[in-house]
Structures are given as C-alpha cells and as structure tokens.
Amino acid sequence: MSQVQWLRSENFQRMLWPLMALVGILLFNFFFTPGFFHIEIKDGRFFGSLVDIANRAAPVMLLAIGMTLVFATGGVDLSVGAVMAISGAIAATVIRPDYVKGVLEYGEVQSLFLVLSIPLFFSLLAGLWNGLLVAVIGIQPIIATLILMVAGRGIAQLITQGQIVVFIHEPFQYIGSGFLFGLPFPIILVLLTFTVTYLLTRRTGLGLFIEAIGANSIASRFMGIRERMITLSVYIFSGFCAGLAGLIVCADIKAADANNAGLFLELDAIAAVIIGGTMWGGRFTVFGSIVGTLIIQSLTTTILTRGVAPEVTLVFKAFVIILVALIQSEKFRQLFSNRMAGEKVRTS
Amino acid sequence: MKLHLNQKNIPLLATIAVFLLIYLAGSVLYSNFFSLRVFVNLFIDNAFVGVIAIGMTFVIISGGIDLSVGSVVALAGVLAAKMMHDFGVHPILAFSICLGLGAMFGMIMGCLIHFFELPPFLVTLVGMFLARGLAFLVSLNAIPIKHPVVNAIIDFGIPLGFRAWLPATAMIFIAVTLVGIYLQHYTRFGRNTYAIGSSEQSAILMGLPVGRTKILVYTFNGFLSALAGVVYSLYTSSGYPLACVGLELDVIAAVVIGGTLLSGGSGYVAGTLIGVLILGLIQTFITFQGTLSSWWTKIVIGVLLFVFILLQRYLSKAGARR
Numbered sequence: 001m002s003q004v005q006w007l008r009s010e011n012f013q014r015m016l017w018p019l020m021a022l023v024g025i026l027l028f029n030f031f032f033t034p035g036f037f038h039i040e041i042k043d044g045r046f047f048g049s050l051v052d053i054a055n056r057a058a059p060v061m062l063l064a065i066g067m068t069l070v071f072a073t074g075g076v077d078l079s080v081g082a083v084m085a086i087s088g089a090i091a092a093t094v095i096r097p098d099y100v101k102g103v104l105e106y107g108e109v110q111s112l113f114l115v116l117s118i119p120l121f122f123s124l125l126a127g128l129w130n131g132l133l134v135a136v137i138g139i140q141p142i143i144a145t146l147i148l149m150v151a152g153r154g155i156a157q158l159i160t161q162g163q164i165v166v167f168i169h170e171p172f173q174y175i176g177s178g179f180l181f182g183l184p185f186p187i188i189l190v191l192l193t194f195t196v197t198y199l200l201t202r203r204t205g206l207g208l209f210i211e212a213i214g215a216n217s218i219a220s221r222f223m224g225i226r227e228r229m230i231t232l233s234v235y236i237f238s239g240f241c242a243g244l245a246g247l248i249v250c251a252d253i254k255a256a257d258a259n260n261a262g263l264f265l266e267l268d269a270i271a272a273v274i275i276g277g278t279m280w281g282g283r284f285t286v287f288g289s290i291v292g293t294l295i296i297q298s299l300t301t302t303i304l305t306r307g308v309a310p311e312v313t314l315v316f317k318a319f320v321i322i323l324v325a326l327i328q329s330e331k332f333r334q335l336f337s338n339r340m341a342g343e344k345v346r347t348s
Numbered sequence: 349m350k351l352h353l354n355q356k357n358i359p360l361l362a363t364i365a366v367f368l369l370i371y372l373a374g375s376v377l378y379s380n381f382f383s384l385r386v387f388v389n390l391f392i393d394n395a396f397v398g399v400i401a402i403g404m405t406f407v408i409i410s411g412g413i414d415l416s417v418g419s420v421v422a423l424a425g426v427l428a429a430k431m432m433h434d435f436g437v438h439p440i441l442a443f444s445i446c447l448g449l450g451a452m453f454g455m456i457m458g459c460l461i462h463f464f465e466l467p468p469f470l471v472t473l474v475g476m477f478l479a480r481g482l483a484f485l486v487s488l489n490a491i492p493i494k495h496p497v498v499n500a501i502i503d504f505g506i507p508l509g510f511r512a513w514l515p516a517t518a519m520i521f522i523a524v525t526l527v528g529i530y531l532q533h534y535t536r537f538g539r540n541t542y543a544i545g546s547s548e549q550s551a552i553l554m555g556l557p558v559g560r561t562k563i564l565v566y567t568f569n570g571f572l573s574a575l576a577g578v579v580y581s582l583y584t585s586s587g588y589p590l591a592c593v594g595l596e597l598d599v600i601a602a603v604v605i606g607g608t609l610l611s612g613g614s615g616y617v618a619g620t621l622i623g624v625l626i627l628g629l630i631q632t633f634i635t636f637q638g639t640l641s642s643w644w645t646k647i648v649i650g651v652l653l654f655v656f657i658l659l660q661r662y663l664s665k666a667g668a669r670r
Contacts, residue, residue, distance in 0.1 A: 076469070139657055142413065142469060143600075143610050147657070150597050151650025157643035267473060280467055311488065314481030322460070322474045329464040 017327060018276050018291045021320070025298050033305050045179045049301065051187075057297035058186035059084070059245035059262075063269035064276070064289040065190075065197055066241030069234045071273050074214040074281030075134055075141030077235065080269060082152025083126045083242035084262030087119040088250030089156040092165035094118050095172065100161040112171040120243045126152065127239020131232035149266070156258035166255040176251030186248045190290075193241065197286050207284075210234065214281035271317060272296055275324045295320070358663055359607030359656065360619045366605075366652070367622050370629045378636045384512040390628040391514075395521040396421065396580040397595065398624040401602045402528040403572035405620045406538075408603055410565045411545040411612030412468040416457065416475030417573045418595030422588065423483040424450055424577025429491035429587025432498070439497045447574045453479065454570015458563035476596070483589035490588040493581060502582055517579045524572065528617040541565060545612025601653050602627050609660055626652070 029036040029049075039048035063080045070077045093100070094115050126148060133144035178185040201207030212220040213227050221227045242262075250256050275295055276288030299320065300313050326332045375382035391398075400417045407414045424446040431437040431445065453475065460471045505515040532538040540561040543551040551558050581587050606623025608615025630648050634640045 137658070137661055139661060140610055143604070143653075143657060146597060146600065147650050147654050150601065150653065151647050154643040154646030154650065157641075158647065162641060162643065267477070270470075270473065271477075274470065280470075309485075311481060311484030314477045314484065316481075318474045318478035318481060321477070322471070325466055325470055325474075326460075326464060329466055331464045 015277060015285065015288055015291070017324065018288055018295060021275070021324070022291055022295050022298065025295065025302060029298070029302055029305075033302070036305075041182065044182055046182050049305075051184065053294065053297050053301050054187050054190075055184040056301075057293045058184075058190050059248050060265055060268045060272060060297070061190045061290055061293045062193060062241045062245040062248070063265055064272040064293050065193055065286055066238030067266075067269045067273050068276070068278050068284050068286050068289040069197070069201070069210055070141070070238050071270075071278050071280055072210045072214045072282065072284035073231050073234050074217070075231070075235070076145065076270065076280075077130060077238045077242075078142065078145040078266050079126065079130060079148035079152055080238065080242035080245075081262035081264065081266045082149050082156065083123055083239055084246030084249060084265065085156035085256075085258050086126065086152055086159070087123045087243040087246030088256040088261045089159040089165070089258050090119040090122055091115055091172070091247055091250050092167055092256030093159055095167045095169045096165060099165050099167075100163060110169075115169065115172050116175075116247065119247060120240065123239045123243020123246070124236055125239075126243075127236035128232070130239065131235030134235060135228045135231035153258065156261070160256055160258045162258070164255050164257045168254065173251050173254060176248050176253070186252075189244065189248065193244070194286060194290060201286065206230070211282055211284065214279075214284075268293075268296060271321045274321060274328075277328070279328075359609075359660055360616055360622075362656070362659055363605060363607045363619055363622050363626070367626050367629065370626065370633060374629070374633050374636065381632075381636055384508060384510040386632060388508065388512045388514060388518065390625050390632065391518040391521055392583075393631075394624050394628040395517040396576040396583065396592075397598055397602060397627065398521045398621065399524050399572050399576040399579055400569070400595070401599045401606075401620045401624050402524050402617055403569035404599050404603050405528070405606070405608055405615055405617050406532070406541055406565050407468075407569050408600075408608050408610060409545045409612055409615050410541040410562060411548065412461065412562070412565065413472065413600070414454075414457075414475075414566065414569050414573075415469060415472040415596045416453075416479055417569070417576070417599055418592040419476045419479035419483065420450055420453060420570065420573035421577040421580055421595060422591040422593075423479045423486070424574040425581035425591060426483050426486045426491060426587035426589045428578060428581055429493050430486050432493055432495055433491050439493075439495050439501075443578050446578060447571060450574020450577070451567050451571040454573070455563060455567040457570070458566030461566065462559045462562045480589070487587070487589060490586045492586050494585075498582070498585075502585065517582050520575070520579055524575070525617065525621050528620075532617050537561060537564060542613055545614070547613075598627060598649070601649050604660075605652055605656050607656075610657070 026036075033049075036049050039046055039050060041047075063084075067077055067080065094110050098105070130145050130148060133139045133147070134141050137144075175185060175189075180188045201210065209220070209225050209230055212223065212225055213230060217227050217231075245265075246262060249261055272292035272295075273289045274292070276285060276290070276292030278284040278288060296317060299316055300310075303313050303316060304310055371382075380386065400421070404414060404417065427449070428439075428442045428446045431442040432439055437445075457471050457475050460466055461468050501516050505513050506519075507513050532541075540551070540556050540558075543554065543556055544558055544561060548558060580591060584591075602623040603615070603620050604610060604623070605626055606615070606619035606621070608619060627649065630652075631645055634642070634645055634648075
C-alpha cells in the first residue's frame with residue numbers, strides 16, 4: 001500500500017481524530033505545564049507525569065480493551081465496575097479469610113497463585129453469566145449486564161461484610177505498585193493484554209467475526225460463524241479484564257473496598273471506547289480505546305495540574321465525549337458537509 | 349363476567365402477585381407491618397424514585413433509555429438550595445427555574461438522539477456526567493434549605509387517621525402517577541410512544557410525528573427528574589451534589605419489575621407504580637427483619653430483575669411462536 005493510500009485508508013481515518021485530540025492535549029501541556037514531559041530515572045525506574053498518566057489509566061485501559069470487543073458485537077458491559085469490586089474483595093478474603101469475623105491474624109500465608117487465580121476464576125464466571133444472558137437467553141446487553149451491576153456490588157459487600165479489608169501481602173502488592181523493566185507493573189500488564197488481544201483479533205479471523213456479529217448477527221450466523229460462542233467468549237473476556245483491573249486497584253491500595261472499587265469506571269471505559277473510534281456494533285480498534293483512555297486520563301491530569309477544581313473534569317469529559325460522538329455521527333457530518341457545499345440542509 | 353387473560357398483561361399480573369406476596373409475608377412475620385402507616389411510608393420514602401420512574405416508563409416504552417436521571421435530581425436539588433440559601437430567591441421561583449432547566453436538559457438530549465441518530469444510552473450517559481459535574485460546580489457541600497415557605501410545604505399534609513399522614517411529596521408522587529396514566533391512555537402522545545417503541549419504521553410510515561414525540565418523551569423525563577430533585581430536597585431539607593448516585597438503576601429496575609418490556613412498545617404506568625412500591629417494600633422488609641444488612645437490598649433487587657426479565661423473554665418468545 002502506498003503512502004497516500006494508507007493515509008486515506010479507513011483504519012487511519014478512524015484513528016485520526018482521537019490521536020489528534022491526544023496530541024492536542026499533550027501539546028497544550030508542552031507549552032503551559034512546566035516539566036510535563038520531564039521523565040527521570042531513579043533506581044532504574046522511570047518517573048514523570050507521562051508515566052503517571054499511563055499508570056493511573058491502567059485499570060480503565062484493561063476495562064476498555066474488554067469493552068471494545070463487547071462494543072463491537074453490538075453489546076455493552078455495565079457490570080465491569082462491580083466485577084472489579086468482587087475480584088478485589090475475593091483476593092483480600094483469600095489473604096485474610098477471617099478478617100470479616102474480627103480475627104486479625106493472617107493464618108497461613110497464601111501463595112500468589114491462589115490469590116490471583118481464585119478472583120480471576122470468579123471474574124470469568126461473572127463474564128460467563130453475562131454472556132449466557134446475552135448470547136443464550138437473548139436479553140439486551142444493557143439490561144443483562146445491569147443485573148450484575150446492581151447485584152454484583154451487593155455480592156462484593158457481602159464478601160467483605162461491608163468492611164474495608166486491609167492486608168499486607170508483598171508478592172500480591174507487586175501487581176499494583178511493583179516495577180518491571182523500569183515501568184510500573186500495571187502498564188506491563190496492559191501492554192501484555194493489549195498485545196494478546198491484538199494478535200488474537202487481527203492476526204486471526206476472530207476480529208472480523210466479531211465485527212460481522214456486530215454488523216448483523218443473523219447474517220453472520222447464516223455465514224457459518226459460531227455467533228453464540230463468540231459473543232459468549234467476548235463477555236467472558238470482558239469479565240476477565242475487569243477482574244484483572246480489580247486486582248490491580250486492590251493490590252495498589254492494599255485493601256478491598258467493596259463500596260468504591262471500580263465505581264463509575266464502566267462509564268470511563270465506555271467513554272474511552274467511543275472516543276477511540278469503535279462503533280457500536282461493527283468496526284473496532286483496541287488501540288483506539290487505549291488512546292481514548294489516555295485522552296481521558298491526560299485531560300484529568302491536565303485539569304488537576306492547572307489548578308482547576310477537579311469537579312470540572314466531569315463537565316469536560318461530557319463535552320469531549322459528545323463532541324467525538326457527534327463527529328462520528330453520519331447525520332452530523334452530512335449537516336456539516338452540506339453547509340460547506342452550500343446545499344440546503346435537510347434534517348430527518 | 350369472563351376474565352380475559354391477555355398475554356400482554358401477564359408481566360403486570362406477576363408484578364401484582366409479587367407485591368402481594370411480599371406484603372403478605374411481611375404482615376405474617378412482623379407485627380405492625382400490616383398498618384396504614386407502613387403502607388403510606390412506601391409512598392413517602394419512594395416519592396422521588398416514583399416520580400422519575402413514571403417518566404422512565406415513557407422513555408422505555410418509546411424504545412429508549414435515560415441514564416442521566418440520578419444526576420439531574422442532584423443538580424436540581426443543589427441548584428434550588430443554592431439559589432434560596434445564597435441569593436435569597438423565593439422558593440417557588442427557584443423550584444420553577446429548576447423544573448424549566450430540567451425540561452430543557454431533557455429536550456437537548458432528545459434533540460441529540462433524534463437529529464443526529466446517536467444511541468440514547470450514550471447521549472444520556474454524557475448527560476449524567478454533565479449534570480453531576482454541574483452539580484459539583486454549583487456546590488461541593490450539602491446546602492441546607494431553610495425558608496418559611498419551604499417549611500410550610502414540608503409541614504403541609506393530609507391526616508389519614510391511624511397515625512398516618514400524607515405529606516406534600518407523596519401527593520406529588522400520586523399526582524404525577526395519575527397524570528402519567530392519563531397521558532398514556534387518553535392522549536395521542538401516549539399512543540405515539542407505544543407505536544414508536546413497537547417499530548419506529550412503521551411509525552414513520554404511518555405518518556406519526558416520531559421526532560416530536562421522541563423529543564417530548566425526553567423533555568418530559570427531564571422535567572420529572574427535576575421535579576424529583578425538588579421532591580428529594582423537600583424530603584431531606586437540603587441540596588446535596590452527591591445525592592442519588594446510581595438512582596437510574598433503581599428506577600430502571602422499578603420500571604422493568606413493573607412489567608414494561610425493555611425492548612419498548614409495551615408497559616403500563618400503573619405497573620411502574622407497583623414496581624416502585626415493590627422496591628420500597630423490599631427495603632421495609634429488610635428494615636423490619638433487622639439483622640439483614642443493606643447490601644441484601646441490592647442482591648434481592650438484582651434477583652427480582654433477573655426473574656422478571658426471564659419472564660418477559662419467555663413471554664415474548666411464546667408470543668412470537670403463535
């Protein structure tokens with residue numbers, strides 16, 4: 001493919017707006033926030049605002065990776081925040097089984113394998129539940145995942161008995177606050193998940209199948225795509241990503257807070273996916289969702305470093321999302337291009 | 349008289365059955381559960397949920413969804429409180445301004461959904477962010493509402509006997525429900541929402557005013573969300589920007605449990621009323637029980653939601669097979 005063709009290709013066009021937005025925010029900081037691009041190496045570790053942004057965005061990036069695939073099948077997973085809370089609550093309970101009964105002793109030290117595998121197993125189960133409701137029973141995704149969103153937080157609170165379970169477990173804490181190759185470990189986890197997802201969806205036919213289901217599930221079934229199986233696995237994958245994100249948050253704060261862990265993060269994830277250029281049911285780009293998450297996080301950080309009240313972030317987020325959604329809207333583009341061409345604008 | 353069991357009415361009948369069942373169980377298990385006062389309290393404690401649930405019923409019947417309601421409640425409440433407390437605006441004027449702004453907020457969302465064909469859940473999600481952010485901008489802390497007129501409204505009520513008392517907020521809830529039933533069954537607007545929810549394409553081909561109805565539905569819901577904000581601020585005598593986080597889910601749950609089909613085109617305002625009362629009843633039940641913790645409310649609501657959706661699914665499949 002020649003250079004010009006590549007610039008005109010659909011994939012590039014889709015990425016253009018989000019990337020420009022991210023570059024815009026970074027440029028703003030380059031000129032107005034001193035030391036924003038400064039990265040220093042202490043004890044072989046990278047420190048700086050950019051690393052910080054990526055590190056803080058890591059849980060939402062994981063959610064967004066899972067959410068992207070769900071979005072591409074024409075669904076949405078509202079339960080990710082609740083699944084995060086469940087996974088964190090289970091991890092903390094595995095470490096301190098009797099804490100909720102008031103026993104402060106740790107008992108025997110649990111192996112890292114158990115601390116990680118049990119919560120992740122239940123996250124997969126949560127994803128399976130969502131997938132069964134959507135793919136097998138055929139409930140609309142918004143509502144199917146709403147059930148776990150409502151009940152899931154209740155389940156997490158049930159596990160921790162409404163308490164904040166604090167713990168010390170060195171190997172597990174590494175997941176949230178450790179460093180590997182000089183980078184915070186959550187970033188490494190995101191890179192790993194992203195690479196695996198990218199290879200699975202773009203180097204095999206899976207990505208096309210997912211897009212086909214999102215575009216028209218009945219047609220893709222007639223085409224011979226195992227539509228139910230793929231939809232099911234997409235929700236399971238989203239559950240897994242949410243579980244992993246929950247572990248990162250839980251390990252980072254060294255506590256399981258069933259009330260607040262992952263609260264509203266489903267909204268951030270959905271926003272990131274939409275900003276990144278994934279259509280609801282159809283074409284998707286996992287890389288775009290990562291860029292979307294970075295846009296949201298760098299916007300938040302910028303607002304904080306500018307000394308603007310942090311509450312304004314929500315208003316900013318709202319305007320950014322609606323702007324990007326409008327730019328992607330066929331009707332809005334028509335309106336705009338018709339104006340440019342001097343034609344009479346027709347609506348509806 | 350022959351009792352005609354319509355397929356469409358089964359979710360509604362199931363809702364009524366669940367309500368009676370929980371009520372009966374509570375009455376048998378706990379003394380004082382079966383009293384006028386507990387029953388009236390259902391209307392008082394859930395007035396703000398109920399007011400929005402009525403609006404949400406129209407939205408869902410028309411095939412849409414509105415996630416912004418909880419934030420709009422907080423915004424309306426905190427804005428009204430700010431105007432009264434800091435600027436000495438008369439309460440009636442302050443409340444009216446909030447209601448107008450709420451309707452406008454809903455109208456803008458409706459316009460975005462209709463004119464640019466954006467998915468409703470996306471637009472209202474943005475509305476949710478925006479309203480919550482604006483509420484924080486107005487004030488970060490709770491603002492008390494102290495005004496002779498407001499106190500008069502709060503103290504106003506009709507004594508019902510048996511130590512029960514119907515305050516203004518509950519009256520608003522009942523009035524909104526009656527207006528909702530009237531709009532739904534006796535006006536063109538109500539019938540149009542059913543038509544759009546069943547099939548938007550057919551509604552357009554039939555020449556119904558699809559765009560106008562859709563925008564009106566969201567405007568109506570925005571207005572009711574602001575009204576719920578007013579009710580909530582009367583109920584708590586304050587405006588709080590963090591109020592009603594996650595309320596939208598309770599409201600949607602109440603509508604679904606009330607027998608409205610989530611795919612649109614079928615449902616009743618009266619069913620929603622009972623759905624709201626069931627949510628309230630579960631909370632009352634858990635309060636009476638005493639040892640169960642608050643998170644059981646969420647789990648029970650989740651399970652009920654699941655059962656009712658399964659029922660709907662089964663019924664719509666059975667209907668399609670005919």
